[in-house]
Amino acid sequence: MQKNLKMLDELQGIDLKIDGFKGERETLLEEQAVLDGKVAAAEAAIAEKNNELTLFEEEKVSLDESLAAETENISRSEARLKEIKTQKEYQAVSKEISTARKLKAELEEQILLKIGRIDELKGELAGMAENLAAMNENIAAQKGEVQARIDRLEEGIAQDISAREEIVKLLPAAMTRRYTLLREQRRGIAVVEARAGSCLGCNMNLPPQLYNTLFRGDELITCPHCQRILVLRQE
Numbered sequence: 001m002q003k004n005l006k007m008l009d010e011l012q013g014i015d016l017k018i019d020g021f022k023g024e025r026e027t028l029l030e031e032q033a034v035l036d037g038k039v040a041a042a043e044a045a046i047a048e049k050n051n052e053l054t055l056f057e058e059e060k061v062s063l064d065e066s067l068a069a070e071t072e073n074i075s076r077s078e079a080r081l082k083e084i085k086t087q088k089e090y091q092a093v094s095k096e097i098s099t100a101r102k103l104k105a106e107l108e109e110q111i112l113l114k115i116g117r118i119d120e121l122k123g124e125l126a127g128m129a130e131n132l133a134a135m136n137e138n139i140a141a142q143k144g145e146v147q148a149r150i151d152r153l154e155e156g157i158a159q160d161i162s163a164r165e166e167i168v169k170l171l172p173a174a175m176t177r178r179y180t181l182l183r184e185q186r187r188g189i190a191v192v193e194a195r196a197g198s199c200l201g202c203n204m205n206l207p208p209q210l211y212n213t214l215f216r217g218d219e220l221i222t223c224p225h226c227q228r229i230l231v232l233r234q235e
């Protein structure tokens, strides 16, 4: 029994180490996800800006078309002007022309504004693309480092898993089952040290009689308060 208890305690140590490694791996995977998120956010911002640019360019095309139509109107009206006979008609067409010219000037102004905004957007986009490229490079390096740490952790986990398998092979199956169940119920800690009359799992005092049995080491003793398996780690 003493030998089994010692192995069980060892198993607990290995399992805690594996839990720790897994926790670290989780943190590192989260770090990687944060880095991926940064790239995705930068890409989304670029896509949004590109959409804005496309919209402005489409608006400019439509303004260009309106401008062309207005220019044609004006030249058509100017041509008509030459053939007009009556004063009244002349005045009407002249008015049409001046309205069209006003509209044309407004369109030209709007087109200039669009061109200005399009150039601005193109400049912003170029800057964003440059930042993204730099970020990608930086993040690839960071992710590489994180991945190397994950790889090392996984190596450690694999080693510990084979070490625990060796122990489990030697332990009575019922004992392993009890240990596994306790670990699930007691937040990963099934085996605890008894020291100076108390259980170090729950810090409650142990009955002296139980403590004596523990010293003999021929029985599996559990804490009456937290039900964890008790072991003595000091001689």
Ligand SMILES: [Zn+2]
Residues within 6 Å of the ligand: 199, 200, 201, 202, 203, 204, 223, 224, 225, 226, 227, 228
């Ligand atoms: Zn306890």
